[in-house]
Amino acid sequence: MKKENISDAxxxxxxxxxxxxxxxCARGVVRIxxxxxxxxxxxxxxxxxxxxxxxxxxxQQGYGYNAEELRAExxxxxxxxxxxxxxxxxxxxxxxxxxxxFPFSQTGFSADAAFDISPAAIGTSINGVPIYSMEAxxxxxxxxxxxxxxxxxxxxxxxxxADRLVRLGVRGFWNFTNVELSSSVPEVQFENIHFADSLLTxxxxxxxx
Amino acid sequence: MKKENISDAxxxxxxxxxxxxxxxCARGVVRIxxxxxxxxxxxxxxxxxxxxxxxxxxxQQGYGYNAEELRAExxxxxxxxxxxxxxxxxxxxxxxxxxxxFPFSQTGFSADAAFDISPAAIGTSINGVPIYSMEAxxxxxxxxxxxxxxxxxxxxxxxxxADRLVRLGVRGFWNFTNVELSSSVPEVQFENIHFADSLLTxxxxxxxx
DNA sequence: TAGATTGTTAATCGATTAACAATC
DNA sequence: TAGATTGTTAATCGATTAACAATC
Numbered sequence: 236m237k238k239e240n241i242s243d244a245x246x247x248x249x250x251x252x253x254x255x256x257x258x259x260c261a262r263g264v265v266r267i268x269x270x271x272x273x274x275x276x277x278x279x280x281x282x283x284x285x286x287x288x289x290x291x292x293x294x295q296q297g298y299g300y301n302a303e304e305l306r307a308e309x310x311x312x313x314x315x316x317x318x319x320x321x322x323x324x325x326x327x328x329x330x331x332x333x334x335x336x337f338p339f340s341q342t343g344f345s346a347d348a349a350f351d352i353s354p355a356a357i358g359t360s361i362n363g364v365p366i367y368s369m370e371a372x373x374x375x376x377x378x379x380x381x382x383x384x385x386x387x388x389x390x391x392x393x394x395x396x397a398d399r400l401v402r403l404g405v406r407g408f409w410n411f412t413n414v415e416l417s418s419s420v421p422e423v424q425f426e427n428i429h430f431a432d433s434l435l436t437x438x439x440x441x442x443x444x
Numbered sequence: 445m446k447k448e449n450i451s452d453a454x455x456x457x458x459x460x461x462x463x464x465x466x467x468x469c470a471r472g473v474v475r476i477x478x479x480x481x482x483x484x485x486x487x488x489x490x491x492x493x494x495x496x497x498x499x500x501x502x503x504q505q506g507y508g509y510n511a512e513e514l515r516a517e518x519x520x521x522x523x524x525x526x527x528x529x530x531x532x533x534x535x536x537x538x539x540x541x542x543x544x545x546f547p548f549s550q551t552g553f554s555a556d557a558a559f560d561i562s563p564a565a566i567g568t569s570i571n572g573v574p575i576y577s578m579e580a581x582x583x584x585x586x587x588x589x590x591x592x593x594x595x596x597x598x599x600x601x602x603x604x605x606a607d608r609l610v611r612l613g614v615r616g617f618w619n620f621t622n623v624e625l626s627s628s629v630p631e632v633q634f635e636n637i638h639f640a641d642s643l644l645t646x647x648x649x650x651x652x653x
Numbered sequence: 654t655a656g657a658t659t660g661t662t663a664a665t666c667g668a669t670t671a672a673c674a675a676t677c
Numbered sequence: 678t679a680g681a682t683t684g685t686t687a688a689t690c691g692a693t694t695a696a697c698a699a700t701c
Binding site for chain 3: 292295298
């Protein structure tokens with residue numbers, strides 16, 4: 236029975252399922268039960284079946300799930316088969332690293348452009364992604380559709396940059412600025428990567444294990 | 445009343461409290477109640493008081509909390525006043541970006557060394573952090589104490605590298621490899637930054653907002 | 654058919670929120 | 678003192694786990 240409201244915890248497990256199934260498929264596994272998938276992932280079979288039941292019925296009694304099929308279904312739920320358009324604001328070390336290494340296309344995104352204030356960077360491109368000046372932002376967004384902005388700008392201008400982009404119609408932010416961003420426009424989605432928060436939880440755990 | 449077992453959810457909120465309090469202190473705020481802190485963070489006052497009560501009593505009835513004091517207490521719980529030693533394995537784009545930009549010292553860590561296989565990189569240093577060859581790892585760990593290893597190596601060698609380090613005594617991993625690592629040594633702690641998982645949850649949300 | 658495993662309902666567990674006596 | 682706010686206990690809510698009828 237499909238659910239209306241799906242909890243954040245469920246959504247955050249979906250990419251893990253997808254990752255595990257991708258690996259199983261690569262290993263040539265054709266068929267997998269919730270029980271054995273759970274064993275591989277350290278999760279109960281119940282939880283897997285509950286999670287999946289939020290989105291539909293993908294298995295078969297007495298058989299389990301077809302790995303390739305389930306992988307495709309979860310990929311579809313996550314949107315890896317979409318062609319989302321993405322731009323990056325701020326091309327420092329981290330931005331460069333992402334443009335060089337992150338598999339945007341495998342996750343359903345096409346990295347179309349980057350923007351920076353550095354005169355040395357403007358006009359060049361990284362891994363095929365052209366870098367424009369920050370002044371070109373308005374013009375670009377008028378003529379291109381952008382689903383997600385990767386924010387890799389300095390903390391000091393993070394919120395104002397986000398506000399500017401929201402005014403231009405952007406509704407999804409992948410936020411690496413370590414600033415808690417917010418917007419008065421309710422449908423705007425922020426996904427934060429807070430490196431420091433992550434390391435601090437590790438710091439706590441190594442001291443209290 | 446201090447608690448024995450503290451849930452992961454609580455621990456993951458601590459850095460956010462710390463971050464918010466740091467900002468409040470910078471703004472010159474001296475005194476803060478759980479209620480007003482909660483408003484700023486979109487969290488209930490109850491939850492804040494519950495969370496803090498896991499670690500001690502830091503407030504005063506009728507007054508609230510001294511911002512600077514509470515910040516210091518939470519910082520202490522997280523270990524920002526420790527001098528943890530950290531090394532990095534794999535100095536690609538992402539590793540470089542972290543060495544250049546991440547405020548290790550502000551989080552209680554000293555980045556002591558990095559290791560890579562690239563002959564061009566070995567012998568150089570980044571932001572004062574020397575880069576050694578992977579063969580030097582055993583010797584280094586015999587003579588230096590290392591609390592956390594930042595893993596920024598290719599996926600294909602992630603698990604074997606982790607195993608090698610566990611054998612050498614490492615018990616904390618900050619894992620950027622996008623591989624689900626595990627160890628048979630129970631006290632080993634992994635903290636994962638899975639960029640793709642993060643972006644995929646955003647992909648889901650912009651399609652289902 | 655018999656065995657296996659699903660999807661779903663019910664039971665349990667844990668985390669969040671509310672309430673309030675204690676007290677600054 | 679009166680008002681405010683804590684720390685903590687109790688109530689609620691939601692998420693995880695267990696159970697099981699349905700069925701491949």
